[in-house]
Amino acid sequence: MMIKIRDLNFSYRKNKKLHKVFDSLTVYFERGFNVILGPNGAGKSTLLKSIFGLLEYEGEICYGDQVISTLTRDEIVNLMSYLPQIDIDKSTLSVLEMVLLGRLPELGHKVTDKDLELAMNTLKSLNIDHLALRKINELSGGQKKLVFIAQTLSRNPKLILLDEPVNSLDLQKQLELCQLLQRIVVSRKVDIIVALHDINLAARYAQHIVVLRDDGTYYSSGLSGEVITEEMLHEVYGVIANVSLDEDNVPIVSPIRSIRTV
Numbered sequence: 466m467m468i469k470i471r472d473l474n475f476s477y478r479k480n481k482k483l484h485k486v487f488d489s490l491t492v493y494f495e496r497g498f499n500v501i502l503g504p505n506g507a508g509k510s511t512l513l514k515s516i517f518g519l520l521e522y523e524g525e526i527c528y529g530d531q532v533i534s535t536l537t538r539d540e541i542v543n544l545m546s547y548l549p550q551i552d553i554d555k556s557t558l559s560v561l562e563m564v565l566l567g568r569l570p571e572l573g574h575k576v577t578d579k580d581l582e583l584a585m586n587t588l589k590s591l592n593i594d595h596l597a598l599r600k601i602n603e604l605s606g607g608q609k610k611l612v613f614i615a616q617t618l619s620r621n622p623k624l625i626l627l628d629e630p631v632n633s634l635d636l637q638k639q640l641e642l643c644q645l646l647q648r649i650v651v652s653r654k655v656d657i658i659v660a661l662h663d664i665n666l667a668a669r670y671a672q673h674i675v676v677l678r679d680d681g682t683y684y685s686s687g688l689s690g691e692v693i694t695e696e697m698l699h700e701v702y703g704v705i706a707n708v709s710l711d712e713d714n715v716p717i718v719s720p721i722r723s724i725r726t727v
């Protein structure tokens with residue numbers, strides 16, 4: 466087990482009111498490529514933020530045998546990098562500067578050729594090196610997303626947390642990003658946890674899937690073949706869907722209709 470979450474309790478506080486997201490949630494993630502699935506509002510982003518130490522929760526989150534709440538901010542940032550769902554997109558920095566910024570803790574007073582090479586290599590791996598000198602606020606939504614992903618990857622963390630990284634990417638780039646993540650998991654021995662809405666992408670690439678219900682409770686976890694079932698799609702997402710297996714035994718979901726009448 467890579468991340469172990471035990472008895473997690475968390476509520477957002479707004480105008481003195483509490484909005485409970487997790488009530489004694491116990492769940493774990495494995496080494497490798499993990500995906501969190503669940504409908505809107507299930508708590509996927511909240512779970513990623515909790516792991517990254519951004520929220521004050523009750524319960525325990527461990528990375529290996531380290532209790533994350535006992536780590537300093539610097540220790541957490543050295544260990545993991547986190548791509549939030551909402552990107553700051555008003556920046557007038559260039560793409561290259563933005564990626565370099567991601568490695569700020571490791572950069573010295575001067576940006577060296579090695580730093581530039583690392584940043585350019587990350588841009589190349591996402592096929593956006595040609596955008597290096599363009600300003601962030603002059604890019605398309607998908608291009609911006611890729612820059613933030615490049616920034617997240619360039620930090621060389623042990624654990625990467627990505628919140629819906631594929632939304633606003635075209636089909637080819639969605640697949641390329643998942644393939645790149647798959648490669649990084651193997652070549653850099655990095656672990657990743659991705660919150661996703663695309664169940665077919667999760668089915669194809671995830672080594673371990675965790676499914677949350679819309680009320681933030683645990684529904685199931687395991688390999689895609691175990692987790693992605695017609696029953697789960699009915700009970701968790703409220704849809705009637707066919708699930709078949711392709712030639713690699715990967716489940717393929719064909720949605721038919723919502724169980725709600727609209």
Ligand SMILES: Nc1ncnc2c1ncn2[C@@H]1O[C@H](COP(=O)(O)OP(=O)(O)OP(=O)(O)O)[C@@H](O)[C@H]1O
Binds near residue numbers: 508512660
């Ligand atoms: N800052 C906040 N203040 C109050 N409530 C919040 C806040 N952020 C999220 N919530 C609530 O907490 C619950 C979980 O939200 P979260 O964003 O973690 O869900 P999610 O699974 O990531 O959803 P989505 O798929 O729509 O991105 C939701 O009911 C949401 O309305």
